[in-house]
Amino acid sequence: MSDIPLMLPAFVCIPLVAAFLLPIFGSFGRKGGALTTAVANLATLSLLVMSIASINQFSVYNVGKWSIPLGINMVLDGLTVFFLITVNLVSSAAMLFSVRYMEQYTAKPKYLTLFMLMVAGMNGVVVTGDLFNLFVFLEIASIASYALVGFGCDDEQLEASFKYMVLGEVGSMLVLLAIGLEYGVTGALNMAYISKAVQNNPTNIVLNFALAMFIAGFGLKAALVPFHSWLPDAHSSAPAPISAMLSGILIKVLGVYALLRTIFSIFGISSAVGTLLVVLGVVNMIAGAFLAIGQGDLKRLLAYSSISQVGYIFLGIGLGGVLLTADANPMWATLAILGSLFHLLNHAVSKSLLFLTSGSVEMATGTRQLGQLGGLAEKLPLTRASCAVASASIVGIPPFGGFWSKLILVVAAIGAGIYWAAALIVAVSVCTLIMYLKVHRYVFLGEPSETRRQIKESRGTMAVAMICLACLCVLLGLVFLVPTIRAELLDPAAKVLCDGVKYADKIMEVTRI
Amino acid sequence: MPYALCFLLFTIGLYCAVVKKNMVKIVIGLAVMEYAVNLFLIMLGYRVNGTAPIVDKTYYDSSTHQVTADFLNAAVDPLPQALVLTSIVIGLGTLALMISISIRIYEKYGTFDITEIRKLKG
Numbered sequence: 001m002s003d004i005p006l007m008l009p010a011f012v013c014i015p016l017v018a019a020f021l022l023p024i025f026g027s028f029g030r031k032g033g034a035l036t037t038a039v040a041n042l043a044t045l046s047l048l049v050m051s052i053a054s055i056n057q058f059s060v061y062n063v064g065k066w067s068i069p070l071g072i073n074m075v076l077d078g079l080t081v082f083f084l085i086t087v088n089l090v091s092s093a094a095m096l097f098s099v100r101y102m103e104q105y106t107a108k109p110k111y112l113t114l115f116m117l118m119v120a121g122m123n124g125v126v127v128t129g130d131l132f133n134l135f136v137f138l139e140i141a142s143i144a145s146y147a148l149v150g151f152g153c154d155d156e157q158l159e160a161s162f163k164y165m166v167l168g169e170v171g172s173m174l175v176l177l178a179i180g181l182e183y184g185v186t187g188a189l190n191m192a193y194i195s196k197a198v199q200n201n202p203t204n205i206v207l208n209f210a211l212a213m214f215i216a217g218f219g220l221k222a223a224l225v226p227f228h229s230w231l232p233d234a235h236s237s238a239p240a241p242i243s244a245m246l247s248g249i250l251i252k253v254l255g256v257y258a259l260l261r262t263i264f265s266i267f268g269i270s271s272a273v274g275t276l277l278v279v280l281g282v283v284n285m286i287a288g289a290f291l292a293i294g295q296g297d298l299k300r301l302l303a304y305s306s307i308s309q310v311g312y313i314f315l316g317i318g319l320g321g322v323l324l325t326a327d328a329n330p331m332w333a334t335l336a337i338l339g340s341l342f343h344l345l346n347h348a349v350s351k352s353l354l355f356l357t358s359g360s361v362e363m364a365t366g367t368r369q370l371g372q373l374g375g376l377a378e379k380l381p382l383t384r385a386s387c388a389v390a391s392a393s394i395v396g397i398p399p400f401g402g403f404w405s406k407l408i409l410v411v412a413a414i415g416a417g418i419y420w421a422a423a424l425i426v427a428v429s430v431c432t433l434i435m436y437l438k439v440h441r442y443v444f445l446g447e448p449s450e451t452r453r454q455i456k457e458s459r460g461t462m463a464v465a466m467i468c469l470a471c472l473c474v475l476l477g478l479v480f481l482v483p484t485i486r487a488e489l490l491d492p493a494a495k496v497l498c499d500g501v502k503y504a505d506k507i508m509e510v511t512r513i
Numbered sequence: 514m515p516y517a518l519c520f521l522l523f524t525i526g527l528y529c530a531v532v533k534k535n536m537v538k539i540v541i542g543l544a545v546m547e548y549a550v551n552l553f554l555i556m557l558g559y560r561v562n563g564t565a566p567i568v569d570k571t572y573y574d575s576s577t578h579q580v581t582a583d584f585l586n587a588a589v590d591p592l593p594q595a596l597v598l599t600s601i602v603i604g605l606g607t608l609a610l611m612i613s614i615s616i617r618i619y620e621k622y623g624t625f626d627i628t629e630i631r632k633l634k635g
Contacts (some may be wrong), residue, residue: 074590083609132596132599136599139603139606139607143603143606143607143610146607146610146614147610150614150617151635154621155618155621155622155632156632156633158614158617158618158621159618159630159631159632159633160633161612161614162536162614162615162618163633165607165610165611165612165614166530166539166543169543169546169547170530170531170543170546172524173523173546173547173550175544175556176547176550176600177523177550177553180550180553180554180557180593183554183557183592183593183596184557189592212555232631237633307606
């Protein structure tokens with residue numbers, strides 16, 4: 001237990017140190033290139049091991065030994081551990097995939113540096129217990145991702161990067177304004193202290209305005225539907241491993257996690273906010289699914305599908321919030337929240353795998369227009385198999401992970417008597433099935449064209465990354481089905497959200513000792 | 514009143530970023546938004562006739578080892594100033610990246626008009 005608090009800053013320090021070492025190693029020529037990839041992979045893998053080692057721990061670390069509210073603290077609780085595992089799982093796989101995939105680009109050390117900065121930012125957002133510090137890490141992750149989206153420096157990529165950056169910056173400024181408003185009222189920046197101050201003054205109009213600004217700002221980062229226009233451009237233009245990172249975890253950490261922390265732990269969930277989340281979730285699910293079906297570009301289709309799947313997560317969280325504030329059986333509320341967190345993990349793994357397979361297809365054929373592909377099933381057997389597994393998981397076919405998370409959401413909705421939500425979850429799953437059948441039909445089935453006789457299956461680390469994620473898609477069902485894993489990983493995360501503003505009491509209690 | 518003006522500045526920046534067609538003007542709009550927020554943070558800690566929040570001998574009571582009440586009543590809040598410094602540095606980073614990407618786009622497309630930069634659609 002005593003080592004755990006010391007591990008907390010390492011989640012930020014390891015990728016930051018790696019990010020500053022990589023360009024130095026990269027300047028050593030060919031040997032340096034091999035060294036940079038080794039260091040980068042080592043860093044992501046060690047972060048993954050560390051996040052798994054911190055399961056079921058609770059600790060608080062005061063940065064520079066300044067106790068709160070004077071200093072900044074880092075907090076490790078159930079929700080944090082859950083998100084750390086998700087982030088580092090996907091980033092390890094994406095980094096492994098990058099080793100070979102990024103050979104087609106120049107300036108690989110710079111790419112790895114930006115990648116590491118993005119990981120540092122995301123880990124920082126998750127572990128920090130201070131609102132302004134959260135903003136700083138949010139900006140580190142966002143700026144790195146703006147640069148990575150435009151990394152190829154082609155016309156489309158630069159255009160997507162600019163669009164993403166303008167909307168992302170508007171979101172960041174809204175968040176900063178909200179932090180300023182909140183500081184003006186409560187005089188605190190530490191989440192626990194803000195939470196206490198908000199509880200003493202719940203009807204303050206400025207605080208409610210700040211909450212609205214937080215929802216708008218983080219909603220922009222999460223690509224909630226009125227603000228979703230940047231997502232398909234940015235996610236389809238980035239290099240494939242970066243698309244996997246953006247769709248798999250960046251929108252979830254900067255958007256979903258930050259929103260959950262502010263709404264549940266700081267401001268406390270109210271039925272109005274819960275209803276708003278349900279509405280946003282429903283709009284996202286439907287709009288994302290219908291827009292995805294019409295796409296002719298493989299990666300744009302996957303990006304729109306992410307919007308739809310983020311809708312599932314918000315629907316579950318919103319239902320949980322509504323049920324928590326109503327006089328309903330708290331069991332269903334917990335189940336809805338648990339289901340949507342589990343869906344978040346499943347979607348992170350399966351969507352990043354889908355983007356990696358799209359990268360493999362693009363590398364082999366040089367195009368990602370569905371109309372120009374076809375007949376790749378024989379040439380790319382591994383890519384096809386892993387794409388099939390990931391699609392099955394995201395659609396919700398048993399026994400893959402995605403089936404269990406959707407099942408939990410449906411059971412929770414029916415148990416609480418909200419039948420339309422259950423029907424909607426199933427209906428949108430059918431739309432999801434249609435879009436992934438379309439992917440398989442156009443990309444893998446049919447007759448291969450003459451020019452594509454010579455294409456080769458991806459090998460080496462690209463194949464390893466895809467196989468690892470495909471195995472995870474199958475095995476993730478166990479996270480819910482095996483009671484011990486569920487009790488260690490999912491239950492504590494859901495409990496943090498259900499406890500809501502008791503978060504402050506827990507932090508204060510630990511700090512006093 | 515100053516807060517209202519500050520908010521007005523923020524909305525002017527937002528308007529500029531959302532409505533304008535020229536990329537450089539969009540970047541300027543975002544910068545104005547950021548300065549408005551920085552100004553707002555500074556004003557949160559501002560006091561009329563305040564002093565800098567630095568303790569020197571005149572404000573330090575050596576008998577009780579505490580700062581004097583005068584100081585507590587007069588000093589401005591230093592925390593927003595620290596926040597603004599951080600936020601200015603972040604703003605510099607984003608501004609540099611935004612301008613360099615605008616220049617690269619200009620090299621590729623030969624225009625700053627975003628209505629003509631439309632290779633992505635759907």
